[in-house]
Amino acid sequence: MTRLLAQGVTLGYEGRTVAHDLSVTVPDDSFTVIIGPNACGKSTLLAALARVLTPAAGSVLLDGREIAGYRSKEVARRLGLLPQTATAPGGITVGDLVARGRYPHQRLLRQWSDADEVAVAEAMALTGVADLAPRLVDELSGGQRQRVWIAMALAQETPILLLDEPTTYLDISTQVDVLELCARLHAEVGRTLVAVLHDLNQAARYATHLVALRRGGTVAATGTPEEVITEDLVGDVFGLACRVLPDPETGTPMVVPRRPLRPGPGAVAGRGVGDGVPAVGG
Amino acid sequence: MVVDPPSSGPAPPGRRAAPSAGVTGSATRVLGLLALVGLALLVLVVSIGIGSRDIGLAQSWSLLWGGDGGVADAGTEVAIVRELRVPRGLLALAVGAALGLSGAVMQGLSRNPLADPGLLGVNAGASAAVVVAIGAFGIGTVGGYVWFGLAGAAVAMVVVHVLGATGRSSGTPDRLVLAGAAVTAVLIALVNAALVLTPRVFDAFRSWNLGSLSGRRLDVLLAVGPFLAVGALAALAMARALDTLALGDRTGQALGLDVERTRVLAGAVVTVLAGAATAAVGPIAFLGLAVPHVVRGIVGPSHRWLLPYTAVVGATVLLAADVVGRVVAPPGEIQVAVTTAVLGAPVFVALCRRRRLVGV
Amino acid sequence: MSAPPAPRVTGRLLRLAGGRVSLRVGPRSVAVGALAAAVVVLGALVSLTTGGFPLTLAEIGETLVGQGSRSTEFVVLTLRLPRLLLAVMVGGALAVSGAVLQSLSRNPLGSPDVIGFTTGASTGALVAIVLLGAGTLGTSVGALVGGVVTAAAVVALSAGRGTQGLRMVLIGIGIGAMLLSVNGWLVTTAVLQTAVEAQTWLLGDLGNRGWPQVVALAVALVVLLPVVFALARALALLELGDRPAGALGIDVGRTRTVLLIAAVGLAAAATAAAGPIPFLALAAPQIARAATRAATPVLLPSALVGAALLVAGDLAVTRLFAPVPLPVGVATGLIGGLYLVVLLVRTWRGSTT
Helix, strand or coil: CEEEEEEEEEEEECCCCEEEEEEEEEEECCCEEECCCCCCCHHHHHHHHCCCCCCCCEEEECCCCCCCCCCHHHHHHHEEEEEECCCCCCCEHEEEEEEEHCCCCCCCCHHHHHCHHHHHHHHHHHHHHHHHCCCEEECCCCHHHHHHHHHHHHCCCCCEEECCCCCCCCCCCHHHHHHHHHHHHHHHHCCCEEECCCCHHHHHCCCCCCEEECCCCEEEEEEEHHHHHHHHHCCCHCCCEEEEEEECCCCCCEEEECCCCCCCCCCCCCCCCCCCCCCCCC | CCCCCCCCCCCCCCCCCCCCCCCCCCCHHHHHHHHHHHHHHHHHHHHCCCCCCCHHHHHHHHHHCCCCCCCCCCCHEEEEEEEEHHHHHHHHHHHHHHHHHHHHHHHHHHHCCCCCCHHHHHHHHHHHHHHHHHHCCCCCCCCHHHHHHHHHHHHHHHHHHHHHHCCCCCCCCCHHHHHHHHHHHHHHHHHHHHHCCCHHHHHHHHHHHHCCCCCCCHHHHHHHHHHHHHHHHHHCCHHHHHHHHCHHHHHHHHCCCHHHHHHHHHHHHHHHHHHHHHHCCCCCHHHHHHHHHHHHHCCCCCHHHHHHHHHHHHHHHHHHHHHHHHHHHCCHHHHHHHHHHHHHHCCCCCCCCHHHCCCC | EEEEECCCCCCCEEHHHHHHHEEEHHHHHHHHHHHHHHHHHHHHHHHHHHHCCCCHHHHHHHCCCCCCHHHHHHHHHHHHHHHHHHHHHHHHHHHHHHHHHHHEEECCCCCCHHHHHHHHHHHHHHHHHHHHHCEEEEEEHHHHHHHHHHHHHHHHCCCCCCCCCCHHHHHHHHHHHHHHHHHHHHHHHHCHHHHHHHHHHHCCCCCCCCCCCCCCCHHHHHHHHHHHCCCCHHHHHCCCHHHHHHHCCCCHHHHHHHHHHHHHHHHHHHHHHHHHCCCCCHHHHCCCCCHHHHCCCCCCHHHHHHHHHHHHHHHHHHHHCCCCCCCCCHHHHHHHHHHHHHHHHHHHHCCCC
């Protein structure tokens, strides 16, 4: 049984519809990545799956039940979310922020148990922020801060983890670190991950299941990276003329944009066509 | 200081087109401005014809220009029209424009659509000075209060700026607001202490404390006029700088703006305009916040248009409120601070409910 | 991989009932709270024993158990004790209300007046004093009615289309401004004697209050404070942002609404009892937060600091300026304002932001 899926959802904000009648299934034990152009509804879909956004129509099902029917803490014990932007209150230490992730497992009179301690320690070890514990979050670099937020989501110990653009604003080696961590969580610890990523090549490398959305919030394709990332799809969904080659390291599809950037008459001024690639089409 | 709304929703991807679809063309805007100016002048003319003495509009007009208005021995009537009504009308226009402008500049300076000129301690400073004037110097006329009010507002401004600049060369908007709140709290506490301890002072103060145009003659207008004029011109000249400042400190600096100097200048402009206005007529709340807010929703956030429109609209609103106050409860009158708020608030609330709110 | 190092979480762990109950307490919070409580106790002792009619502790003790003379009973039970209890409760209620609202609005200047409540309460009270000539009880009722009606109006007017936070604040400001001018007008039209009375109420007055106010306020606190304290952890998590908080299992909309109502309710009860005491709701939580160096709203220390401030302030205005009854609001405004200045200077001197 798939634990998490969206059925015919219509999503939007204040009168503006971003997606209409969208159905997406998250296969269990997968590392699902949602890709698509700007404003296609990726983050909105993730928010709906995480129950922080209520669909205008349709339903999101978690473990066979309507997600809206659960109590909030129940959902928080099964789903974790790493949001795109989050503000840490001034003056909070790393240790404290990660510890906040244990809230769904705590009660008024049981504010800190051994299980909490272990979960926080493991989360911080996994993300490599254990020695940053007494530092103030404000003082950290962007990459370190992102890892702390991930640690907080990990401390929640949920079987399903949703990540909204976890690699934005990070330098390339930190991006790779974060994605490798996600891959480890998926493969070794056995969590189901759903991530929104901008970088197609990263998505192809790490995902076991891809969902490509078109602008307007409709599904263009789903399946393995090999099935989804094709030259036709990239051209259709992103409007980008490209070549798709196997990644030399992993063999997964790698997108190489063509020059000029758009299929069309004439070359873009200033860009040469000296590599022998014809200026029009592919 | 940015006031985050308690329920911050996600930023919608992509934006709709700007709401001010009807007033985009420059020609339309100039025409609109001229129309508003015309309206202001019309209200001014009407206001000259209204008062507790039964001197109608036509009569007043002819009295103003030296005729005798068909009244034998028109000495007092002429005096009333020339020395009371006309200065009052002009003062209303000037003060209304000044309050509107200072609010617009304040909102631009602090990048906060909720900012009010009073946040910088101007009202508190003027009030404290007036209390001193009444209590220590026994001054009882509005003309006397004016100079004290100006001085008080100026001193408060300096203290707030010095406080806000601790550890730096000048204060950021957040700091200025906090400093203003602190200084206001201390001053108001002292003022209240003085009021409660000396009922005589309280009696005189409470009528000043409710902003009003009654009894304001030519001397008041002449006293604050220069300050208001200089402040208004300076504000209008800052339009470009304020637009750039709205983009953020870093971006503004990258575009060549001297951010610190602009902020200090803007703060001074706000204080001069609001301080002089308050010194002249007493505290009038709400105008400095509401008028720029509403105008921004109509002509957009560009200060090139926002400032002139705010000035004219503010002037008209205040004068109209004064006229209403004189008409509604004869033979007395209701202070303009009351009419402005009581009439303006429902309009403001209605607009807030309907429009999409435009931030700074 | 060796065992992960124990995570350093701030605060001491308090374990009871064999590990089934565990609470985290910050040592600084405890210290600040204890200090504030000590101030309250000290202030209480001073206010009960000194004044125009000095009493010893023994006499007070006797009176409390019903053994005192008629005059001591009057002084203690009718004059001083209600006033003291009011100071403690009003200070605590306003401080907690301010702490919650500052946290919800993520604005250190956030105050219970965000929805025009305090101004509405003042209008109600002024109508009672100036137009109806009511006594203290009538004024309290007027304040409560005025405040609740205003708050309800603001919320009703800003509802629909998703209560945008900004819209509600703006409408609150608009209605507040309108009522403020009405208040000013009422003060100017009244006879001087009445106007002074009105002005005194506007500055917060703990005197001339009796047991009805004390009991009513106590009931309000018993109902509302547990609600707020139970949601304290949720409040701290809301500061992370609506999405992270929602992801951690907090029903954001409902928690926010409940906290807002509770905070306004606390302010309402306090204002009805003692008038709008300025600056307490703003300063007390800030002082508590700065002293405990906490990254979260510290509700209990805030309450104790608020109580201490008000008890001390009331003591100052009644003893230092006797026999002139200076309203306690003057003291809180002065102390709060000066403290804020010192705090700002100290914070800013060290930083460049």
